[in-house]
Amino acid sequence: MKYTVKKHAQEQSQETYKRFLQFGKYFCYVVLFLVIVMSWQNWLDDGTGSKGDPALFEEYMDRIEEMKEEMKK
Numbered sequence: 001m002k003y004t005v006k007k008h009a010q011e012q013s014q015e016t017y018k019r020f021l022q023f024g025k026y027f028c029y030v031v032l033f034l035v036i037v038m039s040w041q042n043w044l045d046d047g048t049g050s051k052g053d054p055a056l057f058e059e060y061m062d063r064i065e066e067m068k069e070e071m072k073k
Helices: 002-041 054-072
Strands: none
Touching: none
């Protein structure tokens, strides 16, 4: 009886491990596919060229000064 329980547990763990590897493989395929599609569509591309708007520079500097005042308190 002890041998059959151990054998059954071993078979079940091997089947679970096989399914886990299969899931991991297909998950990686899906992620890789999504990354390729996103790169074709330029989803992660910043259209502004990562440059700030010069019209907002004064407001930005005012907020920086306000934050400095708050930190001094």
